[in-house]
Each structure stands twice: as structure tokens, then as C-alpha cells.
Amino acid sequence: MADSETLTAKSLVTDQDIRWCPGCGDYSILKQVQTVLPGLGIPREKIVMISGIGCSSRFPYYMNTYGMHSIHGRAPAIVTGLKATRPDLSIWLITGDGDGLSIGGNHFIHLLRRNVDCNMLLFNNQIYGLTKGQYSPTSELGKVAKSTPLGSIDHPFNPGALALGADASFVARSMDRDPKHLQQMLIRAAGHVGTSFLEIYQNCNIFNDGAFEALTEKSSKGANTLFLEHGQPLVYGMNSELGIRLDGFTPRSFVLDLEGSLEDCWVHDERDMVKAMILSRMFDDPGVPGSLPRPFGVLYAMERPVYEVMMEAQLAQAQAKRGIADSMEALDALIAGSETWTTA
């Protein structure tokens, strides 16, 4: 493990046995991260994986980089302290829907508003896996789970909308079952300076199998999903036969060449916050007649000042103003203060 090593997907694998259930969507996410990282040109020793608690949060143990498996919900706070003091590191925050949006919901929104430069991967499986099957803050209304035998009465969070509401500078969505797209999104998240929020739909085949089936299976994916690309018209459908246009602030689906043309389509602009909000609100239950497709891709990406950079700038300013270069001398001046007296 010398400095000059070339990182490969294989060399990112640790000797630890992976403890996820066979068939879990987490495996695909791990694989895509290990595939993408070597291409980013970041030395291994500069990469840090920080997680909270939950199935997804075991992630750092399986990545041969620096890592910390912390406590439930608090990874964003740990990341903030680490990045504020070590802007040189590439920090990946691994969390889940319970960890990030329930117990860590407060830290989630504050990380986003501060815009600490890191990549937050939220594995959304709409269930508590590690504690064996309770409903989560993203579980749908009526969800029957161990703690909700008669169905959940909690209105679920819409993570993308929540992130935009917290003024996230990068919001994207992908899924475990689409490795190519997931890789693209990981690369985009890594490239964005600021907090990159990437929600990844992840199948928990033990406690919530098929939660995203309508969005991920070949037979229905085309009809229910909309893959966004900056500057491109919003087109979807099994044969790309459908378009989305904006009727005021309301998105409407229409049949291309029958009810309108490509020119009528809404053209995606990932720097448009208002439109990103509308996209994030396209959150219909897939499969229900008349429902709009679920958008995947970069909903919003607009760089704005980064927390740790502003912090460094304030320090530099204060240090330039101090006038005493030697820190011991400055410390003596600090300890003495402005009013002293001497006794003989």
C-alpha cells in the first residue's frame, strides 16, 4: 500500500465478511461505489467513509479506505467536524432512511443548509432492516410492518423535497437495480462541490421486498420512471412515447406526436430550483392510473459557498489581522490581557 498505488475496484475490498443478507440491494451499491472511486483520481488515504447505524451503515467496514461507523443518525455532525478541520479529505456519508431521516433528521437538514462538501448516499429501503422490520419515515401510508399491524398512519417523508426545502445544493436520485445510472450519479455527486445528496432506492429483500418493483422492473420501469438529463426534454414511457410539459406550475403527461411534440416538453434545467421543487413533488404512487412518472437523475445542482471554505477564509482574515506571527508570543499576550498589575 504505497502512495503511488493505482486504486482499483478490487483493492477497495476489505478482508471483512460482508454481513448483508444475500440478495440485498446494498451489494450493488457497494459494487458501484468501488467501481467508480478509482476513476475519480482521489488517493485512497484521502477517502473517508462515515456512517451512522443501520444495514447501510455497515458500508465503511467493506471499503478499504479510512472509515467510521458511528452512532445512530449522527454521521452528518461527525462529517461536519471532520470536513471543517480537514478540507483535504473526500468524505462519503453513508446513511439510510431511518438513520438519516428519522433519528438523524435534524442533522440531515442542517448539513444540507450549511453545504459542507461531502457526498451523502441515502439508501432508502422504506423499512428498518437491522431492527427487523419496523416501518420507516419513508414507508408509505398504510404500511403493514411489525410495529404497525394495522398499517402505518405516518405520512411519509419525500426525501428529495425535504432536501430541497433545506436548500440542498445537489439533489439526485438513483436505484440499486440500475448500475449504470447509479455509477453516473455517484460520479456527479463526487464532482459537485458542496453537500451532494444522492437518494438511492434500495431493495430490502427480507423485510420490504419489491418496494420499488414498479420503478425497477423491466416490465413497468419505462412507464413509471423519468430519467432526467440537463438540457434534454422530459421524455419517458416504455418506448419513449410520453412527454411532460408544464401547465403553469403543474406538470402534465402527454402522448408525443398525438397531444404535442418534443418542442412542447419541459426541458430539464438542473440549476432551476423552482422546477427542481416541482420535479421533487412528482411523487405519485407508481402504477395508480394517471400517475406521473418518478424522476431519476440530478434534480438540482447549483454550487454555492461551501461551509469549510468560508470557515477557513474567516480564520485567514483573523490571522492576517493579528499582527503577531509567533503563536507563543500571541498566547502570552492573550493570557496577560489588557489590564495587569505587578506586586513586589
Add this chain to the structure above:
Amino acid sequence: MPDQETTNRASTSPAGDFVVREEVVIKFAGDSGDGMQLTGGQFTNTAALVGNDLATFPDFPAEIRAPVGTLAGVSGFQINFASRPVFTPGDSCDVLVAMNAAALKANLSGLVPGGELVLNSDGFDAKNLRLAGYASNPLEDGSLEGFTLHVMDVTKMTRETLQDYTLSTKEKDRSKNMFVLGFLYWMYDRPMQSSLDFLAAKFKKDPAIYEANAAVLRAGYHYGDTTETFATRYKVEPAKMPPGRYRSITGNEATGMGLVAASVRSGLPLFLGSYPITPASEILHYLAARKSFGIKTFQAEDEIAAICSAIGAAFGGSLGITTTSGPGMALKTEAMGLAVMLELPLVICDIQRAGPSTGLPTKTEQSDLLQAVYGRNGECPLVVMAAHSPSDAFETVYEACRIAVEHMTPVIFLSDGYIANGAEPWQFPQAADLPAIHPVFATAADADPERGFLPYRRDERLVRKWAVPGIAGLEHRIGGLEKQNETGNISYDPMNHELMVHLREAKIERIADFIPELRIDQGPEEGDLLLLGWGSTFGTCSAAVRDLNAAGYGVAHAHLRHIRPFPRNLESLMSRFKHVLVPEINNGQLVRILRDHFPRTFVPFNRIQGIPLRKSELMQAAVDVLRGVDAAGQTGLHSSASNAGGTPH
């Protein structure tokens, strides 16, 4: 029993126009909007510059602007200044300054018989009297007979002084407190320059306001000169303190400063993660204004984020600090456990206040000790230390940082509201005289050629190396799950878990080999009674033991800075005394920990009133214990203590 220091203070002698006093206690009291904290603070600075020894006790309501004129809204500041060593702000005061009827009512019982009252007559109108619950005006009904009264209409005279100033009445009234300060400067023959300089700096951007305050300060001084021709003026000579350079310091300032010093002397950048909470916020403010030292402060979204950010910073190689008070400590508990598991350096500053729950946010208490020592899930040992006075907070928090860094462990530093806000003169150290702090970082050479890097390999002190991200070859994963010895990999092995629990415990206990032994602070090296204190009771214990010894009682005093681990010699030191009295501002916490460790008896002495211990009560308790020792021998405290009062030293 009569108050010791009162009796001592009575030994006066005329010196020119002045009566010389050895020790004086003044209490400033008014509405929380009357600026009494600032007035007291200014009087304190000047007393320090004059060379008096001193101790202060600010006492204010939790509400920023409690209803004007009510008892709930009274804010007070007590200062004890003297030409001899001072240990406490005083059980009672010689001078009470009351800006209104409520301030008088709330504090009169603390004024010594025959004491001096400085009263603002404008604060005794019908409305003020009603709000304070006075049926008749104490200025007129004779109820203040026996005190020396200085009644003045401060509001009116302030306005008159400023009649030529183009300020609103409201702005003019804001400098009322300066009139009172000027009057007291006259009464105690103090120079005004330091306060004038302070005002000039404070109102640098507003020269008109500075001029007004300065004018009112001078007017108060001259008022004394012209109208109180028959009043007595006093002199309190400088105290004989060890030669050297001094400054005045509060506990929170000293804590902030000690942290900066630890950062400089360790070469580690300091990161503070903090959430505002009374009475700890000033440390956040202090450090936020010290960015030129490379200090990063982060006002987190909550207490948990505050400590977790500090853990993140510590993982990255910074000196991670978090500051809080009791309710925040409770919230940080789980993260402290993580820091124990990660074995990273971290200093948690708990500026205790009265609890439980929100409790009495502005009142002092020592009631987080059990929480600090025991209050985490699992077997979760860490280091616990306590400061004993405002200036001692510097040294103690510095030492807390040294232990955290050199022993790779979280350390809880305990202070409290009384230390935090209290001030005292401090013979401050030079940066170069502070012991250097040596972090032990892992380097690429620490990677084992066969097994790779072992993050939990330990040295003979059981300390692991600090391996920060960024070094090729040291990549490793740490976390809150139990880890295999040396490798740090997740391990559910039963024997390994037991081993790790013992290792973490032994690591903390071994720190006892690297801290000083406990010594007797005052009194005989062996005997009938030892007062064993910790934290902010130091001043009261010192004054009580001084006076007990002067009265012929051989009582010793030792004060613990290190509570976990205890100093090595604690048991043998205690064994030299028949009785150990443990005074605390709580319901008996150190005494429980002592009982947990040592098979001997301890006598608890507890007060839980949100205020510092009273010396008189503590002396009584000590004598009660001694009486139990030799019931026939002692004649009782009352007569003995009066004797003691006659022997100032």
C-alpha cells in the same frame, strides 16, 4: 454563629480621613436591566488593579428581562475585596446597593447589622413598593434603623448631569449605574481611570454615549465629595500577594484561555463544537473571537451534533472540544460512549448548573458528578476532572487537554456557574512555562508488514496511536461496535469483549501514574478531621479551615482535581484522619463515589440551594464532627468562633 469575616472587618483604624478596613463585601442589586453586572464587574477590575485580593459572585435571574421592579427580576453582584487572602465572596455583605425596592427586599437579610445601604430613592415610588410587596416605604417607616443610609435620587441626578446632552431620556437613564459606581469609588477611594478606559473602548463607535457615561461616573464621585461630608470613607489596602504580575479572570474566560493554550502548546488546531447553553456559552463566545489562533468554532444544531462534530474533528487530528451544561451533558451521553470506544482525545466541558431537567439555569450546583463518572450505557470509563476556582479553570482544562491527547481518551472537565461567572486575581503563567503536550501520531512506519496497520495496538500505558486520515498505509475502520483487540475489526467474541472492557478500564486507571498525588492544602498532615472537597467549594473550605485553625481546631483541607482516576495516595492520605467530611453543593455525590471505592466512613455535608456554601455553616458542621470525636473537650463553635474572629492573620 457570627460571621467570621464581619468580625475581622471590624478591626478598623483611622488613616487620615479614611477608616482602614481589612475586608469589605459589597452587593450591587437592581433590576436585571439596571446594569448591576457591569457595575460589579467594573468595581472588581478596579479592586484588582488596586491590588486587593478578591472573589465575586454574580447572581442573576434566568430571564433576560424579568418583569421590571419585581423580586424575580432582581440581579445581583457580590464582591469581597481585601488586604488579606480572600477565598469566598462572603456569607453576608457590609454594603448593599439597591437600585429599587425589590432589590432591597431581596437582599436586606444578607446585610450585616449596622451595614451601609446605598439606595436609589427613585426606585421606591408607589409602583416599585407595590411590586416589591412593601406595605409602607422602608425609606420612611423607620424599618431601616440600625443601618447607615445613603439615599440619593440617582435617576434625577443622572438626568441633571446630562441636561446639556442631546440624548433621549431613555439613553440618559441607561448610565444611572455609573453614578452609583462613581459614588462607591469615592467611598472606597478607588481610581476611576480603568473604568473610564473601559467605557471609552466599549463606546468607541459612540463618543456621545461615552461622554455621558464618563460624566455620570464623575458626577457620582463628586456627589460623594460634596454632599457626604460627614460620611466615613474607607481604605482597603492592597493585599500582600506573592510577587508577580496579576490580572483579573473569570472561570469561563480562564477555561477558554486554557483551551487556546493547550492548542498552542500541543500544536493541534482546536475545534469547538458547541450549542448555546447557560452558563457555558461564554466559552463559545470567547473561542469564536480567537480565530487568529487557528481556532474553529462550530455552533451546532443541537448538543448531540456539537459533541459529534468534535469527535469528527478529533478523528481528523484536531483538538476536539465541546462545551455544555447539565441538560446538554445528558444529550451528549451516547456520543461520549462512542468517543470511549473510538479511543480518541476529546474534552467535554460541563459548566454545571442546578438541575434536574432545566432546573435553575443561572444557579450553581455540583450535581453532574455522578453523571460524569457513571452516566453512560455499558462499561464506559473516562477521565473526570474538576476546577476549583476561576483561575484554576485555566490549569485544570489545560491538564484535561494534556491527558486527553496523551492518553487518547475523552476527558470530562467540570466547572460550575459559580466558577464560570466569578472573578479573582490571577498570577498568570507564561506560555513557555506551560508543560508541552505531546500527541502520539501513527506514521506509515506503524503499519505491520504482515498484519497491516493495527489501530488498537497499545503501548505500555495501554494507549493506542492517533492515526488520522490522509496517511497512506494506515487506512482503517473504527466504530461503536465492539472491536477485536489490536485489529479493531468487529468482534462478537465473548472473551474478547471482556478483555476490551478490562483494557479500556485499565487504561483510565493507569492515568493515576501520570497525575500528581493529592496534598493537604491547609492544616495538619494528620489528625481528627479532613475536609475533602472538589470543585467550587474550594474557597469556602479554605476560609472555613483557616478560621477553624485560628480558633484552635486542627482541621485539614484537601481538594480533589482528579476524580477519575483518583490520585494514587488518596486512600493513604485519608487514613491519617479520623474523620473525613465531604462538603458538596448537591445531595451527596462525591461521597457516594468515595464509599464506592474505600471501605471507611465519610461524613457528608450538603447544601442544594443554588448558591455557594456558607463558610459559617461549614464551620459548624466541622465542629459538630469534632464534637462527636471528643464530646467533653470542645466548648462549642459559637464562643470559639468569636475568639477566632479576634485573631485576624
